[in-house]
Structure formats: C-alpha cells, structure tokens
Amino acid sequence: MALRPGTAWIVPGLLLAGCAALVIGSLQSSLFAQQTISGLANGGIYASLAVALVLIYRATEVINFAQGAIATFTTYVAWQLIDWGLGYWPAFALTLAIAFAGGFAIELVAIRPVERRGHQLSVVIASIGLLILIEGAIGYIWGSEIKFMPAPFPAHVYRVGGVAFSRQDLATIAISIASVVLLWLLFQFTKVGLAMRAAAVRPEAARLVGIRVSWMLSLGWGLAAMLGAVAGMMAAASPTTLLQPSMMDGVLIYAFAAAVLGGLESAAGAVVGALAIGVTLNLLGSYVSWVTPQLLLPAAFVLMLVVLLVKPSGLFGRTRVRKV
C-alpha cells in the first residue's frame, strides 16, 4: 500500500505535534519535564536494542529473539570484569570488544549452519534456542541471585528552573544516541559499512562485486551484540533495574514494539519508536491512574497495534509491491 499523494505529511506531522505537546507540557510543569526526561532515558535503552534488532532484520529478515539474552550476558561479563578489579570504563570498553567477538562467533557457529539450509522460520527457532541456551548459561555461571552494578556516574542532579534532571538519565540518553549515531556513521561513510549495506540489500550482486556476504552477516551480528551490550550496561546502571538473568526480557519486548513501530527496516524509525514508547509509557504510568504497572506492557502493544492498523509497514517502513 503506497501512501497516497497528499498524506505523506501525516507521519512527520504527528511526530512534530507530539514533540510540541511534550515541550509545552514540560514548560508548564516540572514534574512533566522530569517524567519526559526519564521516559527518554528508558527510550534510549530500548533504542539501542531496537537498532540491534533492525540491523539483523535488514540483513537476514529474521527477528532475533536472543538479542536480549546476549545483552544480559555481556552485562554480566562487565560485572565480572569490574568485580575482578577493573575500573568501570576499561571494563565497558573491554565488554564491547567481547560482545563484538561473541556476536560474530554466534553467527558463525549457531546461525550460519541453520541459515544455509533452512528458511526464515528455522533461523527464528534457532534464535529461540539460543535464547534458552544463553539464559541457561547465565544461570549456570553466575547463579540467579541479583548482582549490583556500580553506577558509572555519581548521583548528581542538575536543576534548571525548578526542574531536576538526573545525570544518570541524561548520560543514558547521550550514550544511547551516540552509539546509534556512530553506527550510522559506520554504515554511511566507511567501506565496510557500504559493503554491509550492499550485502543486506542485494546479496547476489554484492557477491559478484567481491563482497564476502556471509562475513558481512557475522559482522552485523557482532555490531548488534555491541549495541545490546551498551543497552544492557545502561539498563543495569539505572537504579530501577536489577542485574539478574531476566533483566533484558522486558527491554527486549519494548524494543520489538519500537522496531515494529519504526517499520523494522529503518534504524531511525526504531529510535523514534523507542523514544515514543519510553515517553508514552512513563507519562501514562504517572498521570493515568488506572494504568497500573501491569497494564504498561499491554498499553505499549495497543500503541503498536494502532500504528500498524493505520500504516501496516510501520512509521518509516518501506512499502513493497508484491508480485503474484
């Protein structure tokens, strides 16, 4: 279904209207401003994981159910490194490197043999198998009791005109956005990025010009695992999230919803979707009394469903013409 001419303004128009409402609300009430910022911080965490999902979906049209478990695993690795005496930021950097190598290896060992012979659904099932395997491994290695991750940023609150912004929230937003922007730069301005895009869009043609498509897929899994590690470490740093084997389950679900909202193939769409979900849920939770914590998850899905019913390919999704 192509957008009819004259309706192309609807999505940007709605987004602009939403932003305007948030700004006006924030100027009116300092509580509203604080809730918006912490909603954006949650949204930033969802965004990193959502972009990781989009990265793999664009390359192989597969939804990676193990993405959250991989992120949790790498967060445990970071905890372990810090527990062994490494400082937070060296541990952060080392964890990113380990995540990249791990994602690369997983694609090579677990996904590639399935993908070579099967179709999409067998790869999806393999990713579910991977989810069970990794969650089991976390429990086996680190046990199921809660671990405490040291906070990377000392608790500090900035006050701007009566509004208190926590440094934690601002840093989470900044790091999440920065990692997505770095990824975009990689795809847009480097040779490897170009090769990865070519491998995703036209595997056959890419192979003909000498790109090793299967290595590009492994690379994609490595980068996705890195983004997941960022999301996991940001989530663990948040005072409301505890480091436990199921830490990223909820985040993964919101990331799914965000990726679908954005159209599954658009990283920008996933970021917008994630921020929208983060802010909407936070505001619903604090202003609408009958929306209990149990109903936040269904609320996110209602939002997703409404968008899909209006625009079945998501906010930023490409519409495809299907042949008989």
Next chain:
Amino acid sequence: MRLRRSSLAGPAVAVAAAVAIGVLPHWLSNYHRSTGADVGVFFTAILALNIVTGYTGQISIGHGAFMAVGGYTTAILTHDHGWSDLATLPAAALVGFAAGVVVGLPALRFRGVYLALTTFAVALAVPQIAKNYPGFTGGTEGLALPTHSGLWLYRTAWVVAGIVFVAAWLLLRGRTGRAFRAVRDSEVAAASSGVSLPVYKTVAFGISAGVAAVAGSVYVLVNNFVNPDVFGLQLSLYVLIGAVVGGLGSLWGVLVGAAFVQLLPLGLTSSSLTSSQLVPVIFGAVVIAVMALLPLGAANLLHAVLHFGSRSAQSADVPLGTEGR
C-alpha cells in the same frame, strides 16, 4: 504435496501410535502418567498452531495466549460457577474460537513478521491483563482446581488429543484444507480461484485458537491450578519450537514435536548425565542443532523414509519458504 492415498503407511502409523499411547500408562508411575498427560496437552497445542501456521502460513508466536483463554475459562467456570471440569472443554473451545477471530481480524491486514510480532504481543499482554483483574482471575495467586489421579489426567489429555487429531485430519484433507494450503502457497492465486481470503484466514485463526484453548483447559486440569505465570512467554515459545521441530504442514510430526519439548528437558533433568542447571543450555543447543540438520522438521524425515525412492520424497512440503517476504 502429493500424498499417495493408496498408501496405508500413514493410517498404520497412526493406529500403532494410538495403541502404544493407550497401553503405555500400565507401566508408568502416577507421576509419569501426569507427565504423559502434559505431552498430550502439548500435542493438542502444537496441532492447533500447525493448523494456522503450517496450513495457512500465518505465523503465530502467541498460542500461549489462547491456551490462557481456555485455561481461565475452565478455571473460572469450575471454581466460581460449579461446572464439572470436562463440561467446560466445549465452552473453552467456543471462547477460544471467539478470541481467535478477534485476533485474526486485525491480523488480516498484517502479514509475515508483523503478524508474528502481533501475536507475540498478545501472548505477552494476556498474562499481564489476567494479573490486573484479580477479582475475576485470582490475580497472581491464581485459582485452585479439583485434583485428579494421574491416570485420569493421562486418559483425558490423550482422548482430547485423539479427538482433535481426527477432527483436524478430516478437516484438512478435504475442501477446507485445500483452501488453507492455497492461501499459504499464494494468496493472489487462491483469491483468483475463488477462495475468500478474509473468511479462510479468520476461520483458520478461530479454529486454531479454539483447539489451543482446549489444550489450555486440559493444561490447568493437569496442573490443578491456574495463575498468569502458567501461561508465560516460555509456553508460547515451546509450542512454536515443538511445531517447527515436528514439522509444519504435517499432522504426523506433531507427536515428535510434543515429545521433544516436553520429554527432552525432563529426561535430561532426571538423568544423571548432567547437573540440572545445564539442562537449558543443552536443550537450547539441541534446538539449534535440529534446525541445522532438519530445517523442515521431523515430519519431513518421516515423509522421506515412508516414501523412500518415490519422487515425492524430494518435494516434501515447504510450508514457509518466502511467504510474507
């Protein structure tokens, strides 16, 4: 798919399996009988998923939600309204059918991965909603149900599974099954041959959800209680794994799929080969290995063995090649 109708191998396998399942409980302890009942529940649930995913090509990751609908129907009717538990099964099927149609209608607009994620969302939302209305569902504490002997549970689960299997076989071998497969293989071709897409897609969703609801009812009878965690994400994922490992688009693989997801983890736990903490690690690795070796599931292997040497061995059903791309 060209099944040779003259071949007696299929019915023979079915009769042999039915006899084996019928006499098996004589050698089982009470505990293992209720384990056997669980396998029967998964058999019914995987069969349900197979109707909508294997035959019409609509991927559902959310059949746990329909099982929850059936399970809560049974629990509420027996607990609050004094129904006898077997009498609730038809009611659960009807409520499940209605729920399936409600989910199936918006699903008409979505295809492929968007539909899969919508059903996934439903599966995650239903337990949360059940938690939110404790007056109706018992909340997180749940509702207790009457207890039964392991033998009663085993027989109930497998009689239900058998009835559903025969009904599904009768439905899918005829006109309706042909229409379902036509929808799966090419929606445009099906529509231009006079198959109404909205009707058949919604009906498939409804029937599948009704069957899943019955599975959910028996599941709560086996557990003799119900709470939202019974129908968590894991249930939906295991049903999906069972359906794909067994083989989509085939009724014969269902038994293999049910045994795989129920008996393999239990067998690993009770064997002394590994520590019980390693069981999920091994199970996950086995799932990946099965997908690498048998991407089309066990039914495909069975089909190839039964039809060894005939041409159809090569052209076994490929249910979900590029649908939804």
